Amino acid sequence: MKTRVLIVDDEPIARRGIRRYLAEHDGIEVVGEAANGISAVEQINELLPDIVFLDVQMPDLDGFGVIENVEPSSDHAPVYIFATAHDAHAIRAFEVHAVDYLLKPYDKERFAKALVHAREVLEQRGKTNRDLEPLLRSLRSVRPLERFVVKDKKRIFFVPVPNVLWIEATGNYACIHTASDRHLLRETMAHLEEKLAPHHFIRVRKSAIVNGACISEIRPMFDGVYDIVLAEGTIVTSSRRYAHKLRTLLES
Amino acid sequence: MILCAWTIVGLLFAVRHIVVVKAQGSHVSWAIVGALELVYWCIWAACTPIVIGLAKRFPLTGAKVVPHVAIHIITSLIMGPLAAVTEHFLSHGLVQTVFRTTDPAVLHLLPPFALSVLSMSFTGMLTYWLIVGLYQSIHFYQAALERQTIAAQLETQLSHAELENLKSQLHPHFLFNSLHTIGILMQEDVDAASHLLVCLGDLLRMALERRENEITLQSELDFVSKYLEIELTRFHDRLKVHMDVPLDLLGVYVPSLALQPLVENAIKHGISVDSASGRLDIIAKLRNGRVWLCVRDDGPGPAPASRLRFGVGLTNIQSRLKQLYGDDASLELTGGNDRGCEAIIIIPLRSSH
Numbered sequence: 112m113k114t115r116v117l118i119v120d121d122e123p124i125a126r127r128g129i130r131r132y133l134a135e136h137d138g139i140e141v142v143g144e145a146a147n148g149i150s151a152v153e154q155i156n157e158l159l160p161d162i163v164f165l166d167v168q169m170p171d172l173d174g175f176g177v178i179e180n181v182e183p184s185s186d187h188a189p190v191y192i193f194a195t196a197h198d199a200h201a202i203r204a205f206e207v208h209a210v211d212y213l214l215k216p217y218d219k220e221r222f223a224k225a226l227v228h229a230r231e232v233l234e235q236r237g238k239t240n241r242d243l244e245p246l247l248r249s250l251r252s253v254r255p256l257e258r259f260v261v262k263d264k265k266r267i268f269f270v271p272v273p274n275v276l277w278i279e280a281t282g283n284y285a286c287i288h289t290a291s292d293r294h295l296l297r298e299t300m301a302h303l304e305e306k307l308a309p310h311h312f313i314r315v316r317k318s319a320i321v322n323g324a325c326i327s328e329i330r331p332m333f334d335g336v337y338d339i340v341l342a343e344g345t346i347v348t349s350s351r352r353y354a355h356k357l358r359t360l361l362e363s
Numbered sequence: 364m365i366l367c368a369w370t371i372v373g374l375l376f377a378v379r380h381i382v383v384v385k386a387q388g389s390h391v392s393w394a395i396v397g398a399l400e401l402v403y404w405c406i407w408a409a410c411t412p413i414v415i416g417l418a419k420r421f422p423l424t425g426a427k428v429v430p431h432v433a434i435h436i437i438t439s440l441i442m443g444p445l446a447a448v449t450e451h452f453l454s455h456g457l458v459q460t461v462f463r464t465t466d467p468a469v470l471h472l473l474p475p476f477a478l479s480v481l482s483m484s485f486t487g488m489l490t491y492w493l494i495v496g497l498y499q500s501i502h503f504y505q506a507a508l509e510r511q512t513i514a515a516q517l518e519t520q521l522s523h524a525e526l527e528n529l530k531s532q533l534h535p536h537f538l539f540n541s542l543h544t545i546g547i548l549m550q551e552d553v554d555a556a557s558h559l560l561v562c563l564g565d566l567l568r569m570a571l572e573r574r575e576n577e578i579t580l581q582s583e584l585d586f587v588s589k590y591l592e593i594e595l596t597r598f599h600d601r602l603k604v605h606m607d608v609p610l611d612l613l614g615v616y617v618p619s620l621a622l623q624p625l626v627e628n629a630i631k632h633g634i635s636v637d638s639a640s641g642r643l644d645i646i647a648k649l650r651n652g653r654v655w656l657c658v659r660d661d662g663p664g665p666a667p668a669s670r671l672r673f674g675v676g677l678t679n680i681q682s683r684l685k686q687l688y689g690d691d692a693s694l695e696l697t698g699g700n701d702r703g704c705e706a707i708i709i710i711p712l713r714s715s716h
Contacts, residue, residue: 122540123599128547168536170634196539215543 113140114230117160119151119177120194121169125215129164132222148172149267152180152260159187162229164213167195171269172260175201175250178243180260180267190229191243200253208246248305255309259287261294270294272310276325276341278303280318290343313360315339316350323360365411373404384472391468395458399472402453403483406446407490414442414491418498435495443487447480454479533570534627538563541593548596555596562592573619576687577713580647580654581613583622587645590623594630601641602634608647615654616713618683624676625658625706633662633704640702649712656708664698677706684710 116139118129126144133139142158145151148171155163155177167174174193193212195201205212211225258269270289279286284295285303296303304314311323321339328340335351349357377397384396417438421431454473458464473479541563548556566589584606591604626645634640644659673681677696684692692710 122544122597124544124547124597127551128543131547131550196543197535215539216546217543218546 113138114162114233115140115142115158115160117141117143117145117151117154117158117163117189119145119148119163119169119174120166121146122166125166125194129222132219133226135219136223136226148174148177148180149260151177152267155181155189159184160189161233162226163189163191165191165193167193167198167201175247175254176260179247180262190232192225192229200250204246204249207249208243210243210246251306252309256306259294259296261287261296263294272307273322273324275312276322276343276345277347278312278320288345311360313353313356315347315353315357317352319347319349321347329357329361366408369404369408369411373401373408376400376404389468389471391466391472395462395464395469396472398457398461399454402457403446403450403486406449406453407487407494410442410446410491411494414494415498418495422502423495423499435492439488439491442491444480444484446487446490447483450483451476451479533566537593537627540597544593544597559593559596562589565589566593575619576683577616578619579613580608580615580617583617583619584608584613584645586620587622587626590626591643598630598634598641602630602643603641604643604645606645608645609649612647612649612654614714617654617656617708617710618680618687621680621683621708622656622658624680625708628676628706629658629660629662629704633660633664650709652712654710654712656710657705659703659705661703664702664704680708684708 116133118126118141120126120129123146126146130141133141142160143154145154148169151163151165151169152172154160165174165177169177172180174195178191191210193201193205193210194215194217195212196215202212202214204210211228213221213225256272258271259275261268261270270287270292274289276288276290278300279288280300281295283297285298285300287294287296300314300318300320304312304320307320312320313323314320315337321341325342326339327342330338330340332338332348335354337349337354337357339347339349339357341347374397377400380400381393381396384391385393417435421427421434423431423435458469458473462469474482541559545556545559545563548559566586569586569589591602595602595604622645626643629643634643640661640663642661644657646655646657646659648655648657673696677694681694684694688710692708695707695709697705697707
C-alpha cells in the first residue's frame, strides 16, 4: 500500500519542490496540495492522508491552526512534517516535543531523512496518534489565538477573537457570541479559557467566559454573585466559585 | 603597596649612603647609616596618602589647572620643611636613644639644624612633586585604558545596530524563504534561479551599504522593486502590484527605508494572510506642496473591534520621521471601508539635501 501524502504550502514553488523530492522515493502517492490553511483542513478531513507536509506560516490559518481544526480521527491521524523558514518559537517547540520539522532552505538529503523517519513512525502505528496538544499549548503561550475558525455545513470562516463578547457552554459545544451572531465550536470551556487567557477573557461561571474588554458594568448582587453587563446589553451572571477571577480583573 | 614602594626606594638610598660613607673611610656601622637614611623615606611613606589625596582632590588637568598648581606649590612649601624638621629631630632622637652613641663620626653624619632643614626641605618638595607627578601619570594611563574600552564597546554597539538595521530591512523569514525558493528553482529553471539570486544579492547589498538618512524616491522605489520582484516570484499569481508615481517626483528626497517596511507590512498582514486578496498599490503624489506617499493593500484589513497598533517597523519609521522633520511629517495607518489597509506618509517637499 502506498503512503498517501498531502502537501501544504502557500508558495507554489515550494509545493513543486516537495513533489520533486517525493518523486525520488518509492511507494508515495501525492493525494493533494493545499495553498492555505483552510483548504488544508478540508483536505486532511476528507482525504485522510498518511503524511502531511505542513508549512507553518500561511495565509488565513497557519500550520498550528490547521492541526487545531482538523477533526480528530482516532484511527487515521496523519504524521505531520512541519516546515518553517524562520520561527524561533516554533523551532524551540518542535525540539522540546520531538516533532519532525524541516528548516527552509532544505535539500533532498534533509528532506529524505524527515520522510524516512515519518514513514517509520507510520509503520509503528501506535506512535502515529501522538498527541500534538502539548506542542500547541506551548506555542499558544507565546502566540495567543487570534481568531476562531468556525465551520458550518457549507463553509469555514473566521471570527476574530476581539469580536467575541462572551462564550457559553452548551452540551459538548461552546457557543461564541459576537454582537451580531452566534457560532458553535466543538471545544471545552477549560480549553477555551486557557487559550483566551492572554486576551483577558475571564471564566465567570462553569458555563460562561466573558471578554474582559467588552464589560461595561459589574453589579454586585448577593453573596459574591455578580451581574456582568456587556457592551451591547447582555447580562451574564457570575457564580461564587469564580468570583476571585472577576476580582483579579477588577484589581488589575 | 605604598609602603612597599617606599621601602625599596629607601633601601636603595640607604645602600648608596652606606657605600658613600664607607668610601670616605668612616668606621660608623652600616646599620646606623642605613637607619638614618630610612628615617627620611619613612616620613615620606607616611605622607604619601596625604599627597595622593591632595593630588586626587586637585588634579593637574581640567579647567582649574592654574589654581590647582598654586595649591600644590603652597602645600609642597609647607610639607617639605615640615618633613625636614621632623626628620632632623627623629634622626637625633634615633642616635641618642636607640643607638646611644656619642661617637663624633656618627654625629658628623647629622648636619646642624639650619643646614639639615634647608637641604632636606628642597629634597622634600621634590619628593612631593614626584608623588603628585607619579599619581597623575597613573591616572592618565588608566583614563586612556578606559577610553579604549569605551571606544571598543561603542564599536560593538554600532555594528550591533547595523545588524539590527539589516534585520529590520530584510526579515530573516523573507531571506530564508527566498533562499528556499532559489534552491527549488535551481532544479527547474537555472536562469530564473540565477535571476532571483542576483535580485536577492542586489537587495542585500543595498541594505548593507545604505548609510544616508534621506535618499531620492527613485532609489527607494528601486529597493522596493527588487524586493517585490522576489515576492512576485514566490507568490506567483497571487500578488499584483500597481505603482502610481509621477516622473517629476522621482527626484524628491524621502527617508531611506520609508516605503519598503510599509510594502512588507502590506504583504505580511494584508495579502499573505488572506488568499482572496493580492492587490498592492504604491502611490506618490504632491499634495499642498508636500509629498504624499501611500501603500495600500486589499487584505482583510484590521478587525473592526481591534485598534490599529504600530508594530516595530512602523514605530521605527515614525521615530525617524520625527528625527528628520520634527512635527512637519506624519505617518498614518487606516483601515479601508470594508477591506484593506492604507499606510500614508506625508513629508515636506525637498529636492536636494
